[in-house]
Amino acid sequence: MLLRAGIGLAALGLSLQASALNILLTNDDGCRAPGIDAVYQALLAAGHQVTLVGPQNDSSGIGAASVVVPGQAVAITQLAQDKYCVGPPPGYTPPAGKTSAIGTPVDAVNVGLDLLLKDNRPDLVVSGTNFGDNVGPLTQMSGTVNAAVRAMFKGVPAVAISTAIDLQLIAQNPAAGAQKTLNAMDDTARFAVRVIDRAAAVGAQARKLCAKSRGKAKPHCEINVIGLPGVTGLNINYPALESGEVKGVAFAPISDWGNVVFAPQQGADGVVRMNLVAPPAPTALQKQGDAYQLSLGKAVITPIDGNYTASPLVQAQAKLMLNGLKP
Template identity: 30%
Template sequence: MKVTTTSIRRRSSVLVVGAAIAATVLTLGGGAQAASPAPSLAGLKVLLTNDDSARGLDAGFGTDGKGLYELRKALCAAGADVLVVAPWSQQSGAGARMTTPGFSPVPLTVQAVNVPAAYAGDCSSSSTAGAVFGVCTTAGPCSSSVPSASPADAVNIALSRFAKTYWSDGPDLVLSGTNFGQNVGSTLNHSGTVGAAVTAREYGVPAIAFSAEVPRDLAQIPNVPFAATATFAVDLIAKAVKYKMLKPGLVLNVNHPFIGAGETLGKPVFTVAGSSNDIGLTFNGDVPKTGGTYQLSAGTPAAETKQNADTTALAANKIPITALDGDWSKSAPGLLMLALMGK
């Protein structure tokens, strides 16, 4: 019972810290855009990653890293020292998948990325000069024709080796995002954005995953709130620094809502991961016993069954903040323990 008790205490402390951070940002009101003066993150060493790739090839819609560059811009403007190590190519839905060597070593190449022109000068004054790297699973060079590393790979290689070439004692924080699309409910189990943050926990580095909601009206996709999410992220991190809440084991998942015409941005709220997934993946078509092809598409999400769920908060245009323990273990029911022990 000693291990189980320790696990429970650790989980409880993480949740308490997460709740405390959420409580401190309630004063930010409608998403922190009106906060003044601008918060400072001077000296904070931030490793930034995502699952939308490091290259930012799709500058218009954001499906290939625009959210990362908007977050990088806001962090550097607030004085943070930012190093980007992210997948070479889009890795949505990768979860916490990691490349494994099998019976022989596997090469992983960390390759410098040309920063999109609109963001080129954002971090020039920091010690890293805002360096951006993509990671692929080949001996190099990385290209669109070679396999990309996963978000977890990027964090793993950065925290175990590469980040030390820039900081001898960092980073202080790992950020993952801003993701193109929300990561709430059961989607968390499969999110590459969240998987990267959970991987940071294995190294004892606090981590926060940020996602921006994609509207169901596809014509509004160019208006995904990357800039607003980045502004909120800086305010949230500044609060966490001020109250000394960036501690090992802390993993937060934050989702910023899309605000349509006539809608109002709600306040940040502390939530739990919901049971629905906000996507409603559907396999269409009939396949005989001999096999065949289904068509996978987004459908109607299942009704949410949990109280205080992140899915419900996001649907109400609030900003859900969910503390994750990054630990899948759970205390076994007493009767099950006795049965397995043969008593």
């Protein structure tokens, strides 16, 4: 029923105009990074209300790390109206013998939702655009994606946005490779906002149909602000290309294959280092996934959610398999 409702609403959404959304914008590259500014400007230009709450420092690859020490102080710096940075307090040092991070993307989402916007809860959390793609195995370690996942876990739909890296160019000429990604960020932001606006139009129509039915049209009432069930969100990855060079849009699942592969290797000096290694050749199934589709020069859209729980069928199978165990 939800699928049929979504298909019908999507068809209507082609001709609908989305209303302005109240958006919490974050990232993992830092509150002053060019990627978050590109998305901030694109969202404002589209008429949305935006509050930027990002990490004080670059937190790339930090995953879902967050404050875990009760009473830990967190510094909140206001850059401008509706723009904030979240970071460690002055002079902070981690507790002895403990690895910790303060002012992570997840911290920024928590501060934004539970403090700064607690009386003006956002309709949507947007995370990015990240410097570098977040596809395949990279999604697990991504601060960008995990900021979006944290928002969804807290009940707010979210969209993660990333701009890819030309791996061959950046290996040969790091400055030119970095600039190519930076040059694609404005196009990434504009594309992501078009995705959000199209999806928000579908979500707005679902709310109208739900209200008209006085809550009886359950499939429509279960559609969120971006036209998806519950708190489902999106992971958007855009290639490091000029807009006219992008090869189209792919809808693909997160794959277990990716171009960026880290492996522990022990050198002649006995030191173990995490090095980049060549990825294996993708299988036919892996070629349908997000990382391979992005490598073809396509913009990739992947639905994601913040629920780690397996499907009801798998839960029932586990219960049947393990039933009768005693503690």
